[in-house]
Amino acid sequence: MKIFIFNYKKIVAVFFSACFAIYCHAQKDSSLFKRIEIDTSKQKLNMDGVYNKPFLTMGKMPVAMGGYMEANTQYSVTQGISADGFAFQFQRVSMFLESSIAKNIKFNSEIEYENGGEDIEVEYAFMDMEFNPLFNFRGGIVLNPIGSFNENHDGPRWDFIDRPISSTTIIPSTLSNAGFGFYGKYYYDNWIFAYETYLTNGFDDGIVSNADGQTSLADGNQNPDKFDKSNSGLPMFTGKIAIRQRKYGEFGISYLTDVYNEWKTDDGLIIAPKLSASVFALDYSTSLLNDRLSITTEAAKVWVQLPPNTVNTYGSQQDGAFIDIVGTVIKHKMFGWNNAKWEVGVRLEYANYNIGSFSETGGPIYDYIWAIVPAIAFRPVGSTVLRFNYVYSEQSDEAGGNFILGNTPVKTGTMEFGISTYF
Amino acid sequence: MKIKQIYKVLTVVIFSVITLEACQKLFPAAPAPDNTLAVGVIPGLTPAQLQEHALGDDEFSQIFTQQQGLGPVFNNISCNNCHVGNGKGSPATALTRFGRATGRTFDSLVSENGPDLLPNAVPGYTGDVLPPDANVQVQLIAPTIMGLGFIAALADSTILANAYPHDGVAGVPNYVNPTSFFIPQAFNIPFNGQYIGRFGRKATRVSLQDQVVFALANDLGGVTCDYNMVKPYNYLVGPYTGNYVQDPDVSAGFVNHLVMYLLTNKVPPRRDSANSDVLAGAQLFTNIGCVTCHIPTMVTSTLPGFPSLSNQTIHPFSDFLLHDMGSELDGGVPEGSAQSFQWRTAPLWGVGLSPNSQGGGLFLLHDGRATSFIQAIQFHNGEASARKAAFNALTSQQQQQIVAFLNSL
Numbered sequence: 001m002k003i004f005i006f007n008y009k010k011i012v013a014v015f016f017s018a019c020f021a022i023y024c025h026a027q028k029d030s031s032l033f034k035r036i037e038i039d040t041s042k043q044k045l046n047m048d049g050v051y052n053k054p055f056l057t058m059g060k061m062p063v064a065m066g067g068y069m070e071a072n073t074q075y076s077v078t079q080g081i082s083a084d085g086f087a088f089q090f091q092r093v094s095m096f097l098e099s100s101i102a103k104n105i106k107f108n109s110e111i112e113y114e115n116g117g118e119d120i121e122v123e124y125a126f127m128d129m130e131f132n133p134l135f136n137f138r139g140g141i142v143l144n145p146i147g148s149f150n151e152n153h154d155g156p157r158w159d160f161i162d163r164p165i166s167s168t169t170i171i172p173s174t175l176s177n178a179g180f181g182f183y184g185k186y187y188y189d190n191w192i193f194a195y196e197t198y199l200t201n202g203f204d205d206g207i208v209s210n211a212d213g214q215t216s217l218a219d220g221n222q223n224p225d226k227f228d229k230s231n232s233g234l235p236m237f238t239g240k241i242a243i244r245q246r247k248y249g250e251f252g253i254s255y256l257t258d259v260y261n262e263w264k265t266d267d268g269l270i271i272a273p274k275l276s277a278s279v280f281a282l283d284y285s286t287s288l289l290n291d292r293l294s295i296t297t298e299a300a301k302v303w304v305q306l307p308p309n310t311v312n313t314y315g316s317q318q319d320g321a322f323i324d325i326v327g328t329v330i331k332h333k334m335f336g337w338n339n340a341k342w343e344v345g346v347r348l349e350y351a352n353y354n355i356g357s358f359s360e361t362g363g364p365i366y367d368y369i370w371a372i373v374p375a376i377a378f379r380p381v382g383s384t385v386l387r388f389n390y391v392y393s394e395q396s397d398e399a400g401g402n403f404i405l406g407n408t409p410v411k412t413g414t415m416e417f418g419i420s421t422y423f
Numbered sequence: 424m425k426i427k428q429i430y431k432v433l434t435v436v437i438f439s440v441i442t443l444e445a446c447q448k449l450f451p452a453a454p455a456p457d458n459t460l461a462v463g464v465i466p467g468l469t470p471a472q473l474q475e476h477a478l479g480d481d482e483f484s485q486i487f488t489q490q491q492g493l494g495p496v497f498n499n500i501s502c503n504n505c506h507v508g509n510g511k512g513s514p515a516t517a518l519t520r521f522g523r524a525t526g527r528t529f530d531s532l533v534s535e536n537g538p539d540l541l542p543n544a545v546p547g548y549t550g551d552v553l554p555p556d557a558n559v560q561v562q563l564i565a566p567t568i569m570g571l572g573f574i575a576a577l578a579d580s581t582i583l584a585n586a587y588p589h590d591g592v593a594g595v596p597n598y599v600n601p602t603s604f605f606i607p608q609a610f611n612i613p614f615n616g617q618y619i620g621r622f623g624r625k626a627t628r629v630s631l632q633d634q635v636v637f638a639l640a641n642d643l644g645g646v647t648c649d650y651n652m653v654k655p656y657n658y659l660v661g662p663y664t665g666n667y668v669q670d671p672d673v674s675a676g677f678v679n680h681l682v683m684y685l686l687t688n689k690v691p692p693r694r695d696s697a698n699s700d701v702l703a704g705a706q707l708f709t710n711i712g713c714v715t716c717h718i719p720t721m722v723t724s725t726l727p728g729f730p731s732l733s734n735q736t737i738h739p740f741s742d743f744l745l746h747d748m749g750s751e752l753d754g755g756v757p758e759g760s761a762q763s764f765q766w767r768t769a770p771l772w773g774v775g776l777s778p779n780s781q782g783g784g785l786f787l788l789h790d791g792r793a794t795s796f797i798q799a800i801q802f803h804n805g806e807a808s809a810r811k812a813a814f815n816a817l818t819s820q821q822q823q824q825i826v827a828f829l830n831s832l
Contacts, residue, residue, distance in 0.1 A: 077450035077451060078451065079451055079452070079453050079454060080450075080451065080452045080453025080454075081453065082450075205546050208546060209488055209489055209490075209545065209546055210486075210488060211486045211488055211491075212486065213486035213500050213501060213504070261546060262547075271547060272546070272547055307544075307546045307547075308544075308549065308550070309496075309542060309543045309544040309548070309549060309550030310543060311497075311499055311500055311504075311543045312515065312516075313499075313500065313504060329431055329434070329435065330428065330431045330432065330435070332428060342431075342435055344435075344438075358515040360514050360515045360516075360517065361513065361514050361515050363515065363782065363784075366782070376435065376438070376439060388439070390449060392449070392451075404515075405507060405513050405515065405780075405781060405782030406782035406783055407507065407508060407779060407780060407781075407782055407783070408454075408779065411451035412451065413449045413450040413451050415449070
């Protein structure tokens, strides 16, 4: 993640330090703490991801705190060469603050520190106001409800160290923007119907003017002014409908559309046609065999209107998908943890950044990556995971290069061991 | 129940051990050295030269953006996007060179953003369109960048030794005006202030530095450097540059790193050179006279600072001279003293690996129009007519032996 609130870094750091100082002092009497424990490896509605986390409360304070961290080791070899050798990576530490302001009014936030605190980003910071279970207002910095991963990106939930490729490069998770909207749920027997809809700021020209040399919503999400204004002056729409049946799981359909380019000047002079970027996503998640087997999948397709005269490495259509299958092989008291679990899983993932063919030759454009990721994970408790992954990937378009002609793809193998925990 | 759990633990442990043990096998191996274009760096370089090679390698793959000085009009965004994997490019990334031919005169229409069409543009701008008064255009696919250091180390006298009428052909050197920053080597022989060009499909560039500087501004598009501050823009759209980046966009050091990278890339080794068909094909290639222009062996001169490029016996299969290739290959666009029907003999080293960079297919000749070696030979006319006729007189099996030989290069 890039620096979005760079100028506020010190303020944020002081604020959180002050908050934690209260807790540090309070640790003289641990009975002051009350941990709201949950097993985050279990699925609830995806849209509940922002609340479905363990929090610490203290006494009758109306504020609950929490957070998570992720760190891992990595050794990667591409075509016989390990460019970076063996590396320890501290991915991120995030901190949550939740508060019940008054009856039916809540505040929730997550602030993420990456690269040892060099990059700080407000992932979300919003106020929820409930009028009716079917009609709630949310405003602030919100997570755009596209797909399922974006609202469920916390590391400890997953047995896989890396975030899904398609959920970070096709859907640019974590995707959050300033805006307002509504959400709600309706319960009927074993069914839950839910919706979310928001108008927010959106992407910028980075989608097609970036150092990756390919269409990238992620690059279009790096605008440092995105919490201040919309690049196009028009709002981005994001909407999602989800249906959950207790036995069969949750199915979601989501859509996002935005005009991303600066099509007029501040003086109102129209300088270019409006160009849109749209994402359509499907997601499904379920737990089977008495919660011993979970399946999580998400697929997305992107349409981007390109400016005229764009080099052919930029695609107007992209798609991607992943499926995670995770099974609990042992659930038993181990080393003093009553419900410790060993899990094994596999992720299959794919992303195609340039769907189509060359107008010059009629030949297909190759710009894809696919990967298979076997995983073993140990969960002493539901909110903590130690995980070992092997990632094998093949990429037709080498990073920084261009293999879109269909030349032999680049093969990479990566061994990873990582930890992630809520605190 | 307890035994069942022990089995489960054992399964996990055994799986983990096997995974760890198999680590090395799980890491993809490097491609066979004789099956890749990117074979690495020539030996004998100093640590500083190796460092510059590595920097140049990165720069060769660098994606240029508007913020880095690209455009406003451009052809592509990275060197590697056309010279894919150091090999030949494809018609999908071909460059269009245009101009206006009137009788015996030619205007490359520099005043209308010639000689190269830069059809792409940064957001908010319009790419080049062919000027209405342009009446000729030629498509050029990117040539391979292998072995350029050895070509740079060839003495003018070595190139001239094969020039002018002999054995039914009449190769001529392309004497071109040197750039202001050209520093001649001891083996560069000036003629009326001009020097022999050796790089480019019409041998219009004397040095790699010259080639890189031109390519940044034109083949890539709009990237200025210390050696060249002229930024091409589309005069048909508007006379202003499209970025806020202070020129030069890249430094002289950036150019020099790229030059070092190009100088020090290895030539891939031959494959199947002991195969009987390949050997027979090599003999036939000689017998029918292809080697008159596609000269198999040359010896480089001394290039100071590069012992492994100096005084080396090389096998480029080229004379680096211009030849009349007939009307079918007349692209209509001359360059310098090179006429529109004249082309520099293409070096054939590495040509058998071309499909590795062209998406598995084969696109030969300057515009990639030939999709097989035999088809490429059939386009050889002009000075090469007699050789083509000799090839066509061979049996089908003999022709395939020549193809096998070419695939081994």
